[in-house]
Amino acid sequence: xADAEVGNHTLVTEFILLGFEILPELQILLFLLFxxxxxxxxxxxxxxxxxIIAVQHLHTPMYFFLGNLSCLETCYTCTLLPRMxxxxxxxxxxxxxxxxxxxxxxxxxxxxxxxxxxxxxxxxRYLAICRPLHYAALLxxxxxxxxxxxxxxxGFIVAxxxxxxxxxxxxxxxxxxDRFFCDYIPLIKLSCSDTYExxxxxxxxxxxxxxxxFLLTLTSYVCIITAIxxxxxxxxxQKAFSTCSSHITVVTIFYGTLILVYMFPRTNxxxxxxxxxxxxxxxxxxxxxxxxxxxxxxxxxxxxxxAVCVFMNWRGMQTLLNSISRMKQNGNNRNQSSGx
Numbered sequence: 001x002a003d004a005e006v007g008n009h010t011l012v013t014e015f016i017l018l019g020f021e022i023l024p025e026l027q028i029l030l031f032l033l034f035x036x037x038x039x040x041x042x043x044x045x046x047x048x049x050x051x052i053i054a055v056q057h058l059h060t061p062m063y064f065f066l067g068n069l070s071c072l073e074t075c076y077t078c079t080l081l082p083r084m085x086x087x088x089x090x091x092x093x094x095x096x097x098x099x100x101x102x103x104x105x106x107x108x109x110x111x112x113x114x115x116x117x118x119x120x121x122x123x124x125r126y127l128a129i130c131r132p133l134h135y136a137a138l139l140x141x142x143x144x145x146x147x148x149x150x151x152x153x154x155g156f157i158v159a160x161x162x163x164x165x166x167x168x169x170x171x172x173x174x175x176x177x178d179r180f181f182c183d184y185i186p187l188i189k190l191s192c193s194d195t196y197e198x199x200x201x202x203x204x205x206x207x208x209x210x211x212x213x214f215l216l217t218l219t220s221y222v223c224i225i226t227a228i229x230x231x232x233x234x235x236x237x238q239k240a241f242s243t244c245s246s247h248i249t250v251v252t253i254f255y256g257t258l259i260l261v262y263m264f265p266r267t268n269x270x271x272x273x274x275x276x277x278x279x280x281x282x283x284x285x286x287x288x289x290x291x292x293x294x295x296x297x298x299x300x301x302x303x304x305x306x307a308v309c310v311f312m313n314w315r316g317m318q319t320l321l322n323s324i325s326r327m328k329q330n331g332n333n334r335n336q337s338s339g340x
């Protein structure tokens with residue numbers, strides 16, 4: 001470990017991401033599994049973004065927010081997975097001081113933005129089910145853009161404030177981060193400074209930026225479930241519930257794991273469980289969102305089917321044109337040979 005001497009303290013200039021304590025022979029297996037996951041998640045979310053942009057009937061508020069979610073999940077994957085894959089492949093778990101805080105900064109943006117986006121999407125489902133006649137009038141293009149932009153800006157503000165406060169702390173003790181990425185809780189535990197100010201700031205920011213989205217999401221789904229239960233027809237209830245069941249699943253997974261990791265007591269008994277749960281909401285959730293929320297949707301599946309058909313027809317046409325071109329070329333060659 002590289003050190004820097006300041007006064008009576010040895011300042012940490014790099015951290016060690018402990019990750020998961022596994023046998024060395026499992027490193028390559030995990031590398032291959034997470035590589036497949038990385039490729040599948042990136043390809044799937046990029047496909048969703050391209051479809052939402054290219055297919056006209058997907059230009060609705062619901063799919064606009066879904067496109068933002070897919071973009072966010074793509075950023076999640078790009079931020080966290082490459083570092084983990086490199087660690088599995090090389091066994092090098094060190095990360096520089098600046099690299100760790102850049103890691104935390106982008107992670108902070110994404111986690112707060114996802115909280116806000118999920119609440120916006122729950123509001124979209126509330127309007128679609130509880131106030132369908134006012135849906136188009138309330139969710140205009142400009143308002144949808146403002147909601148999405150507000151979500152990303154909120155993430156940037158929170159991450160910027162926390163990163164600046166963390167950079168003011170002194171790290172002069174152990175440098176082992178008990179996660180596979182640079183997170184707030186393990187970094188605070190490693191600091192030898194007084195962390196009261198930053199913990200108070202985190203509480204205040206959570207109260208301002210995270211509690212309202214959570215309450216909005218909770219309220220929206222209470223109203224949605226109440227409205228669904230009032231529908232007399234069984235078929236009508238099933239149809240209404242199917243439009244929001246996938247979102248409820250995503251929200252439950254996301255908020256459930258966050259609450260367990262950040263709100264429960266930080267005991268040694270829960271140490272391994274917290275690692276697994278942090279893996280869930282940061283790495284596994286992007287693929288889960290893709291499978292649960294996007295590819296189960298009938299309109300998205302139909303758009304994918306049409307895109308595949310267009311691609312296959314284009315490839316077939318290209319093959320046919322290439323065959324005709326080769327036949328003409330062969331015919332010309334034969335004519336030239338006959339003339340000689």
